[in-house]
Amino acid sequence: xxxxxxxxxxxxxxxxxxxxxPTAAWGEARRVGVWLTNSPSxxxxxxxxxxxxxxxxxxAGFNTLYPNVWSRGSTFHRSRWAPMxxxxxxxxxxxxxxxxxxxxxxxxxxxxxxxxxxxLMEPAEAAVVRQNPEWMLxxxxxxxxxxxxxxxMVWLNPAHPxxxxxxLGLIGExxxxxxxxxxxxxxxxxxxxxxxxxxYTRGLYRRDTGFEPPDNHADRxxxxxxxxxxxxxxxELRSTLKRNGQGSPYVSLSPxxxxxxxxxxxxxxxxxxxxxxxxxLVVQNYAYSLKGFERDLQQPALVKASGWGIPVxxxxxxxxGGRTTPMPTLSEKVRLAAQRGHGVIYFYWxxxxxxxxxxxxxATRRQGLGRLHRSLFSEPLSAR
Numbered sequence: 001x002x003x004x005x006x007x008x009x010x011x012x013x014x015x016x017x018x019x020x021x022p023t024a025a026w027g028e029a030r031r032v033g034v035w036l037t038n039s040p041s042x043x044x045x046x047x048x049x050x051x052x053x054x055x056x057x058x059x060a061g062f063n064t065l066y067p068n069v070w071s072r073g074s075t076f077h078r079s080r081w082a083p084m085x086x087x088x089x090x091x092x093x094x095x096x097x098x099x100x101x102x103x104x105x106x107x108x109x110x111x112x113x114x115x116x117x118x119x120l121m122e123p124a125e126a127a128v129v130r131q132n133p134e135w136m137l138x139x140x141x142x143x144x145x146x147x148x149x150x151x152x153m154v155w156l157n158p159a160h161p162x163x164x165x166x167x168l169g170l171i172g173e174x175x176x177x178x179x180x181x182x183x184x185x186x187x188x189x190x191x192x193x194x195x196x197x198x199x200y201t202r203g204l205y206r207r208d209t210g211f212e213p214p215d216n217h218a219d220r221x222x223x224x225x226x227x228x229x230x231x232x233x234x235x236e237l238r239s240t241l242k243r244n245g246q247g248s249p250y251v252s253l254s255p256x257x258x259x260x261x262x263x264x265x266x267x268x269x270x271x272x273x274x275x276x277x278x279x280x281l282v283v284q285n286y287a288y289s290l291k292g293f294e295r296d297l298q299q300p301a302l303v304k305a306s307g308w309g310i311p312v313x314x315x316x317x318x319x320x321g322g323r324t325t326p327m328p329t330l331s332e333k334v335r336l337a338a339q340r341g342h343g344v345i346y347f348y349w350x351x352x353x354x355x356x357x358x359x360x361x362x363a364t365r366r367q368g369l370g371r372l373h374r375s376l377f378s379e380p381l382s383a384r
Contacts, residue, residue: 030343031280031313032377033064034352035115036101037071041350044076044088044097051104053349058108060352060366061373065105066184066252066345069098069114069174073126077177081169082128099178111181113252114174119188120167124152128166135163137195140215146192155192159229160200168237175249182250182279189253190265191230193217201226218263227266234277254282254315254345258301270301273308281305282345284315285337288325293333297340306341313343319351324358327368338376 034057038044043053057065069076074085077096088097102112122129124145129136136144137155145152156163171183194217196205205213205225214222237251253269261267272278283302287293296302297314305312314337317325325333334344346352352369353362 029063030338030341030377031064031282031311031345032062032343032373033066033113033282033313033345034062034318034349035066035068035315035345035347036349037068037115037117038076038085038087039071041348041354043349045091045093047095047100050095050097050100054101054104054108054110056353056366058105058110060370061377062110063377064111064113064345065101066113066115067098067101068117070116070170071118073118073123073128075170075174077174079170079173081166081173096177098174098180102178102180112178113182113184113250114178114180115184115186115254116171117186117188119185119190120156120158120163121148121153121188121190122156124154128156129154132162134198134200135160136198137191137201138198139194140197140217142197144195144198146195155190155195157198157200158191158233159204164233164236167233168240171237182252184252184254184282185234186254187256187261187265187267187284189230189234190267191226193223193226193264193266196222196226204229223266227262227268230266231268231272231275231277234272238277250279251277252280252282253278254284256284257296257299259299270304273305273310278310280311280313281308282313282315284347286315286317286347288317288323290329290332290336294336297336297342311343312341313337313345315345315347317351318346318348319356319358320348321356324351324356326358327360327365331368331372334372334376343377 036043036053043049054065071085074083076085076088076098078084098114105112135156137157138144144154146155147153158164174180175183196213196217202213205211208225216222238249253272255261255267255269258270261269269278269281273281285293285296287296302312316330316333316337317323318330319325337344350356353366357365
């Protein structure tokens with residue numbers, strides 16, 4: 001595809017999200033949400049499973065779904081920008097999991113905000129990495145690989161025009177196809193602080209400042225310059241959607257605690273919120289103990305965020321792998337968050353009442369969560 005038609009297609013796709021205007025329409029209610037993903041879960045591969053999951057979640061008082069749409073360098077739909085997830089291809093599925101989930105959720109009054117889990121991160125062996133080596137960020141020693149989740153990953157450069165076009169394209173096509181209610185970026189929409197010594201970034205920094213990047217990757221001025229490049233990509237997404245007075249998208253961000261998010265990933269989510277670049281903040285709090293969980297709820301940036309005029313929710317671990325949060329502990333964490341005015345987003349679907357429900361069993365957890373949500377989060381989301 002030629003560059004000009006691709007840009008026109010991209011703008012049209014992104015503008016379709018803006019027509020939903022969700023920011024004003026549903027800022028009143030607190031979110032009760034869940035992240036849904038394929039790993040490990042059979043959810044995406046059979047339409048019937050998706051329909052049952054949405055029905056069960058609606059019945060248990062959930063109002064927002066965050067399905068993973070971008071992970072490990074692949075998508076869960078046919079894409080011009082990246083390969084489809086191999087297991088979905090091998091399953092022979094004829095459905096689009098995200099569109100199916102969105103249609104069923106909208107029928108039941110739930111919102112769907114696709115979660116771009118891997119953000120700017122790619123597997124080191126991905127085709128896009130081999131084909132575009134100049135897109136990769138590098139450490140001072142010239143290496144690009146960073147070990148994440150036990151695998152070698154690389155980060156694509158948010159300042160590079162090619163990376164930016166692809167990032168916006170990945171978002172634009174799912175927005176256009178499935179008519180979702182927003183998008184979510186997380187802690188992988190980032191610029192790892194030790195990276196930025198690749199030739200492209202060095203040249204850009206020299207052009208802007210007249211100097212070479214400092215050897216110390218934690219130099220504050222060097223961190224600020226790179227943070228501004230990341231913020232610029234987020235701003236480009238917003239400005240694309242604002243063209244011709246079409247409004248703005250609903251952008252959710254799910255980072256870690258502020259100090260860690262900024263010092264390790266250059267995510268300045270306080271500035272992004274105050275600058276109108278995000279519409280919702282979901283701060284991950286996966287402390288296992290109640291004491292640690294409550295302490296993390298008191299972090300200064302999170303306390304301040306309650307006065308920023310956007311929904312501020314807490315990401316809570318329901319269960320994953322061999323770690324399932326027992327219902328008494330899970331319920332108390334939800335109450336602690338609700339007492340401070342926050343909604344809750346659970347990680348993840350199978351840890352609610354699925355394969356990681358633990359010894360309590362799925363039926364008990366499903367009933368208990370339904371009662372809990374009805375007692376704490378009674379107000380519905382605004383009508384579509």
